[in-house]
């Protein structure tokens with residue numbers, strides 16, 4: 001098996017809850033939102049690894065922690081076997097070239113005061129990739145051409161507000177790939193775009209990934225999209241991975257009751273897929289006050305006594321990882 005490019009071990013990100021004066025005076029226990037609570041996985045070079053789950057399950061926080069855009073509370077992050085968990089921003093700078101991100105919102109992620117040319121040239125300048133202005137222009141030109149914003153020179157001096165959502169996301173993709181990264185976090189990259197242009201944008205992303213042999217952590221709430229894009233997938237629920245395996249296997253034959261419920265809830269255009277009716281009760285619990293034992297037990301149709309008493313661990317079941325007492 002290939003050496004992992006990215007390895008995440010027991011990653012945690014807990015956000016402290018602001019407390020009132022009374023809580024401090026009474027020395028009440030500190031409370032946390034455990035957005036990510038002990039997540040481990042590996043991504044191989046060139047692999048597209050999906051991280052899926054409902055909003056608020058911790059997938060975006062996981063992606064940002066891996067890139068060290070936010071500081072993890074615990075655990076380890078390795079990039080090409082190097083422990084990057086506690087590197088300073090100066091130490092991280094040369095690695096930033098190889099680790100990029102495409103954000104969900106193309107309206108927020110581009111600096112409105114910069115021209116498209118400068119948005120694309122900036123990473124080249126920061127990383128001192130180019131020697132002279134003509135080389136810089138050539139790289140910016142090529143980057144725009146690769147994402148089909150042509151003729152590129154017509155986009156050089158435009159500002160983000162002059163572009164459509166789809167065009168902006170193409171710029172964001174060009175910016176992420178201009179440094180030929182080894183790893184990209186793509187955080188719901190098409191969820192804010194019109195359905196009619198999503199497949200076009202995904203096609204461009206896949207082509208760029210092929211060209212530069214980039215591994216992608218593809219964050220999505222959309223399982224049919226994950227199925228289309230990802231070789232492997234991890235399903236998250238309330239800060240934990242509940243199932244991880246090859247995407248086709250997980251989607252065709254989900255083992256964890258939460259994965260089963262998620263799949264039962266989305267339209268999958270596959271006549272061979274056997275859909276079982278799995279009811280999912282109630283709302284996602286309050287992340288400040290997590291249920292004991294298995295976090296899914298208040299909503300699980302298969303919950304047993306042990307489920308509220310003991311937290312299930314991820315174990316190997318039929319070649320994938322599942323955390324559920326049903327498979328002990």
Ligand code: SF4
Pocket residue numbers: 256257258294295296297298300301302303304307312323324325326
């Ligand atoms: Fe359901 Fe129990 Fe499995 Fe949790 S451990 S998913 S409550 S059966």
